[in-house]
Amino acid sequence: MTQQWVKLELDTAAFDADRFGAYVTRCRDEGIALTTLAELGDTPERRRALYDLNKECSADIPERGEFFSYEEFCARRFDVPSYDPRGVVIALDGDDWIGLAVTSRHRDFVFNEMTGVRAAYRGRGISIAMKTFGMGFADVCGVSRMKTFHHPANASAIGMNRTMGFVDTE
Template identity: 30%
Template sequence: MTVGIRRVDPDDDTALLAYAAVVNAVTPEQPTSLDDLRWAGRTYPGGARFLALAEEDGRPVGTASVGRIYMYDASYERYWFGVEVLPDARRRGIGTALWVAASAVARAVGKTGLQTDASEAQADGVAFLLHRGFEVIERSKMVRLDLRGLAPPPVEPPGGVTLTTLAARPDLAAGIHAVALEAYADIPSADEPVAAGTLDEFLDRDVRRSGIPPDAIAIALDDATGEVTGWASLLIAPGSSTLAWHDMTAVRRAWRGRGIATALKRATIAWAIARGLETLETGNDEANAPMRAVNARLGYRPIPDLLTLRGPLAPA
């Protein structure tokens, strides 16, 4: 058996489809699609993103992605690293070879380490990372809401607040960016602050993405001033017509504690039910007790934890 590793050309749809097929077979809980890969290639071009495909006698058996962590500033010292190998091709060194290839890409642009996440249910993947010096830096408690047969929850924003959507009010894009500038700084994160970025960077990543329909972006407005006080959005899982993730829920500091986030979240749940989705998933840091309590009340139930890990580059 001969294994070869090659770079996936971001314009080569056949290679992108082969890449997506491996990822979706190995990590169906974090699927990708041609559309999503094209979005990422467009938004993070060049060395900021590198996809690799491992082929055994011409059959795609493994994949790796390495590149900028979209939620952090571009200068952050680590690159993102994803690695997947089909179960029947494991324990032959393919994963290690992909880690070596990914490390070379990161090293070439001056990065000093890698970061990734893995579902706790991926026992092989977590063991592989721990054996290579990766450490768990964060544990997200993931939950799932089964929408099948669920009645749309009542959306009751507090007095003086009106809900709308970005589809109805596209002029509010800059207003949600202003909320992000304030709220992202407050997202508990494993020591590296999450960066909202410039208006364009923010819109490219969190708004102008095919999996984020503008009518699935719920926006809260202060009736008195017309100011955006918060927003909540859904990201439809790439390639899926039944699963979406809560992408972001953010409320300006001065408006917190009044039920705006709950109303926004309910609006997105109602949207998902009307759209015929079957499942919503979301995750929160272990320590985020208030958000987890809200989710439990809304009917979300635990699924395996998502681990965030940091680790070294493979030796050169």
């Protein structure tokens, strides 16, 4: 890959929770529940459901290539010190998993690994709602910075993050 990734960072202490909380409220009003893997229960079945959803949503990432095997996904996502099920936000329509916002903990920041919504549910603000709902994870971790990065062709993800207050970093 020859292009530079777009690296973004948010000061979570300055995040306008009131402004973006409306997205969370709208989701709830539309019957979309937001929860975490910790609240649901971090079970092998739910880890498989997370894998399936992540794989589906990752297919739209420019130049993503083939997705990890389930075993490799588990090794990279769950079998690492940065994993915490409180940082895995799931959007549910009834029992259907329709979106995820996965954030990992690091020494002085949290890192948004992946945010995605199933195609049929896009354009309704669910990604912003999930990320807003998950902002409290930074507080749980005792940090005030959230980082992420995107392929430069992923304009919708970059735009969403900038709308939320993320700024470019080196």
